[in-house]
Amino acid sequence: MNVIHDIELYRAGRTEKGVGYKYFVPESVNVQWQWKDAQLGALLEKASISVGELNAYARLVPNTELFIQLHVTKEAVVSSRIEGTRTQLDEAFMPEEEVLPERRNDWLEVRNYTQALNRAIAQLDTLPVSSRMLRNAHQILLSGVRGEHKQPGEFRRSQNWIGGASLQDAVFIPPAHHYIGELMGDLENFLHNQEIFVPALIRIGIAHYQFETIHPFLDGNGRIGRLLITLYLVSEKILHKPLLYLSSFFEKDKSLYYDNLTRAREKNDLLHWLKYFLVGVDETARNASQTLSEVLALKQTKEQLITEKSGRRAKSALALLGHLFISPVVTVKQVKSVCDLSIKSANDLVELFQSEGILKEISGQTRYRIFVFSEYLDKFK
Incomplete structure (x- = not known):
């Protein structure tokens, strides 16, 4: 008992x-x-x-x-x-x-x-x-x-x-x-x-x-x-x-x-x-x-934006976006590896994400730059 x-x-x-x-x-x-x-x-x-x-x-x-x-x-x-x-x-x-x-x-x-x-x-x-x-x-x-x-x-x-x-x-x-x-x-x-x-x-x-x-x-x-x-x-x-x-x-x-x-x-x-x-x-x-609700809304918005803006690079762009939802801080070298791109194409893709306000450079360096998907990260702060 x-x-x-x-x-x-x-x-x-x-x-x-x-x-x-x-x-x-x-x-x-x-x-x-x-x-x-x-x-x-x-x-x-x-x-x-x-x-x-x-x-x-x-x-x-x-x-x-x-x-x-x-x-x-x-x-x-x-x-x-x-x-x-x-x-x-x-x-x-x-x-x-x-x-x-x-x-x-x-x-x-x-x-x-x-x-x-x-x-x-x-x-x-x-x-x-x-x-x-x-x-x-x-x-x-x-x-x-x-x-x-x-x-x-x-x-x-x-x-x-x-x-x-x-x-x-x-x-x-x-x-x-x-x-x-x-x-x-x-x-x-x-x-x-x-x-x-x-x-x-x-x-x-x-x-x-x-x-x-x-x-x-x-x-x-x-x-x-x-x-x-x-x-x-x-x-x-x-x-x-x-x-x-x-x-x-x-x-x-x-x-x-x-x-x-x-x-x-x-x-x-x-x-x-x-x-x-x-x-x-x-x-x-x-x-x-x-x-979770806010993140889902953000994901849908960014996927739509990237699809419209990236043209022939849409597949690589969506792959990068998916990676950012797992690990929201990246370098160009990581983008190259994740998306299987040349270093120039990886740089171009990062620049696109920067111009659309998705990535923001945080290291202040000209080489070995670090970028963050801050809008996503802020949802967890």
Whole structure:
């Protein structure tokens, strides 16, 4: 028989003594959750409808794959920005050699996150959302960047902390490392437990809070915890395509995000966290649907324009336009390769796109110029 927990009566966990500090051990979450609060039910319904509409829209739209990479890259930029990187969305699409040396480490972190996210989404066909999948993503995330010496791909074997300069003045100290296996096992079981009846959005809201509280890695927990949300929704077929990312909502007021996580731990207020989370899901899903609608309209307009203006070059021009919807920052050399053209023809095609206001030169150079499809990129800002 499954244990039943009222969300209103939630008890977050307990503190235990370390050497000169106290750490927090959260309660297990793999239980049957229920609630009486009418507002939570209303928010759940609203968020579920918005996610359903996004999913239905994405299924009806041809070539959704064209736009997914922009969603993924934006998530990589914003989720990394929460952790302090400064890479901008257009910069994320630049070749590494074109990124300023002082910004290259940030660029590498965003690139790693993009690769980790893409790899994890691809793995969903053969691997459930699990500790193994998250460790795989973590290994890619920290490869060759600032956290490369912090056990990439492994759960921590020592104590970490959040905020402050040391364990003595930390804002929050997660559970000791010997609890991680047990707690992550409980979290994984909760995500896949078919014997309890917990709506998917409530389940992943609780799971995200629990993951951030466990903080199982030495570095990269925030990014992996936010990635977990999208992976779960796709794995459960709540989303047909990975088009929903909450990092922008969390980043809009970072202190509110952290305050709500802290409030759940310190005041046993999981209810308030879940309300905040569901508001974020609803808002993010509606924004994603709006972006998809605007992008489709833009694509139709530009295809019509290019067909009218490019004459005999229409095939190459449409090929370039299609490429720009996947990767909106290009060089003439890339255009040459994508469209299978001579360097002169590639230059001429880029000039046509410039004259029609589709591409804008951003490098300020006369050689090795970089061009951006800014009208498209702006839809994601």
